[in-house]
Amino acid sequence: MPVTDIRIEVCNHHPARSDGRYILYWMNAARRLGWNFALQRAVAWAEKLQRPLLVVETLPCDRPHANLRHHHFALDGMADNARGMAHRSADYYPFVERESGEIAKLLTALGEQACLVVSDLHPLRESVRATQQLADRLPILLERVDSNGILPLQAADREFTTAYSLRRFLQRNLLPHLLHMLLADPLANASLISVPALPERIHKRWPAADHDLLTGSRNGLRLLPIGQDTGPVATRGGSVAARNVLQVFLREHLDLYHSRRNEPQQDVTSGLSPYLRWGHISSHEIVQRLLDLEGWHPSNLSLETRGQRSGWWGVRQDAEAFLDQLITWRELGYLFCARRDDYDRFESLPAWAQTTLLEHAADPRPYLYSLQQLETGQTHDPLWNAAQMQLIREGRLHNYLRMLWGKKILQWSPAPQQAMAIMLELNDRYALDGCDPNSYSGIGWVLGRFDRAWGPQRPVFGKIRYMSSRNTARKVAVDAYMTRYRP
Ligand SMILES: Cc1cc2nc3c(=O)[nH]c(=O)nc-3n(C[C@H](O)[C@H](O)[C@H](O)COP(=O)(O)OP(=O)(O)OC[C@H]3O[C@@H](n4cnc5c(N)ncnc54)[C@H](O)[C@@H]3O)c2cc1C
The missing domain is CATH 3.40.50.620 (HUPs)
Structure with missing residues (x-):
């Protein structure tokens, strides 16, 4: 094919x-x-x-x-x-x-x-x-x-500023791309000639990664000019681990995805973002496995294409919700970065968001924390500290808390540009899924990207959507989470 x-x-x-x-x-x-x-x-x-x-x-x-x-x-x-x-x-x-x-x-x-x-x-x-x-x-x-995604990057005809507008576009344009699936194993039936030995000078000058680096103790990494103080975490990478994670999600958590996915303690989300980030799994494979499980056929698709969040695929509500995250939200970030070279800069935020943030830049902040205080979870807010500890210890952070995590950094930084820089630093350094187009759409979202203006206006936030730890603790259970990730 x-x-x-x-x-x-x-x-x-x-x-x-x-x-x-x-x-x-x-x-x-x-x-x-x-x-x-x-x-x-x-x-x-x-x-x-x-x-x-x-x-x-x-x-x-x-x-x-x-x-x-x-x-x-x-x-x-x-x-x-x-x-x-x-x-x-x-x-x-x-x-x-x-x-x-x-x-x-x-x-x-x-x-x-x-x-x-x-x-x-x-x-x-x-x-x-x-x-x-x-x-x-x-x-x-x-x-x-x-x-990168189910919709080829070149298939979009404009920059999408909301998930709703992309969803509407996808509902009208995704199907032909979805049906053009790719080969699960392109090498399986390929008849290829074997590669002649590479010149010795190549091996000598640029030696291939050896057994120690690939599967051994990886001591050689200590000699590399890379961040040495951000150590590895327990989560294993690779396509084999990615498939296992997908299996567990489809078998044990998908049924709870719609109703429980905002619960940090229960954590029924897929955990696939690091594998997507590193290309260890393809969203095509995930979508195909999910649709097979649902017994899906193109005739299931709704003829209504108003940009509705669920009901378009014609599968169970949990599967609809997951596909919306995996396709609409994930590809929104990819499409944005493909069109905008300034995706990680303050100037890439929508004009209304920049204006309101700058209008409130001089507002007094009840708390101001340095990068180092934030990094080590030394704030007055135990839920925030716990979230930061999860990020440091495990290289991941539950989506709902990730939103709160970012909103508080905005509130506790001297200026919105600094808040953005701190989020980028902590997210990209510690998160296994960091340095992904969705790092920039997630951090941008905290500052108004892909969102709308909210009222009433608040200090520091202006018209940017506000979140508080107290409200979060009211909406979702966090006690065991805070104990588990105490700094
Ligand atoms: C401040 C902030 C920073 C973020 N940084 C990153 C990041 O560095 N890398 C990253 O991949 N995502 C980031 N996100 C988006 C989101 O938090 C993660 O994609 C999600 O938590 C990954 O967990 P999961 O794989 O279990 O998601 P699931 O709920 O199982 O979703 C499946 C997949 O859909 C995609 N997805 C889910 N939620 C979102 C979302 N809100 N935006 C875009 N795609 C989404 C991801 O690819 C995810 O793996 C960030 C969000 C915020 C608010």
């Missing part, structure tokens, strides 16, 4: 070189061997040109917030991929960067012998820049392929 053109972006004007030694797939976002449009495209090229396929997965050391926690999680995924590729007809080269710039040099060297390069299309700046720079350097074709 060919990948549709709308998911493919051609990044330079060079043709594929017919005398190259292999097709190079640079895996840097969709870090998985199944349900991956870019891999599927690379396999199709390899079959067409009758050349071997070399898959190079890279882990950079110079991305914002590269740290031990994120590296461990990503390496679990690389270990799964190494195991998964062991008996395949394509070659897999996992590379962990030791100093900034190595990845670009390795890919340039490998690109010299390639027919063409296929890469992942991911909407964040660093990824767009790195792939474009490689495309500009190499004299061969480089294609970026979009595996």
